[in-house]
Amino acid sequence: MNNPVPGETPKAGGALEGAVIAVAGAGGPAGHATLLRLAEAGAVVVAADADPARLAEGVDAARFAHGGATVIGDTVDLLHLDSAREWAQRTEREYGRIDGLVHLVGGWRGSPTFADTDLADWTLLHDLLVRTVQHTSLAFHAPLARSGNGRFVLISAAGASRPTAGNAAYAAAKAAAEAWTLALADDYRKAAADDAPPPAAATVLVVKALVTEAMRAQKPKAKFAGFTDVHDLADAVSRLWTTPTEEVNGNRLWLTQKP
DSSP, X not given: OOOOOTTOOOOOSSOXXXXXXXXXXXXXXXXXXXXXXXXXXXXXXXEEESOHHHHHHHHHHHHHHSTTOOEEEEEOOTTSHHHHHHHHHHHHHHHSOOOEEEEOOOOOOOOSSXXXXXXXXXXXXXXXXXXXXXXXXXXXXXXHHHHSSEEEEEEXXXXXXXXXXXXXXXXXXXXXXXXXXXXXXXXXXXXSOTTSOOSEEEEEEEESOEEOHHHHHHOTTOOOTTOEEHHHHHHHHHHGGGSOHHHHTTOEEESSOOO
């Protein structure tokens, strides 16, 4: 695989050869699938997670599956803005560009009823689902614009649009993360010169929930209706760079039925 050249636009036509894409929260199943797919497409993948063991597992799997792929793992505490900025600056300095940030930091807390909601769950989810989006978007905002075809990708949940009683904290956090991402999209829209497309795009991929092969094996009779397979999510992520920036920016792409 060719190393990315500073200032050179990654090849179009489906391949991501030469693109440099950062993946936040890469240690989970969705992160592992995304690392595999992006490496397969030829991207230089810079992965981060707070759990070094899970991160190393995903990085090693992607490297093994795609010999010669550049997949780098870095333990980054995205709850601190300075750490996120240092990660972005280090990545751009080393590879000369950043073409994407895929935000996969997740977490869930729920309650039997609305009245049973524990506000400690909100505190946790606010950090995981909102604060990390704020920090990565602020850190990667300028590098993605400099790319000329950058993508900020948030993975959200259908519950943000139709919250249920027991998911108040989770749905509210996801809705806040979506709003923040769409504000970033508006900034990119306003940065476009004349009739030119935005210099980068911020977008939201919406799922009901994610499913893995391991989950299917544990519950072979379960239908997982409306769930998105993590590999299908990874495919959807990889296609975002071959869709025109103006069609991606500020949009929600539904990978499940709208509520």
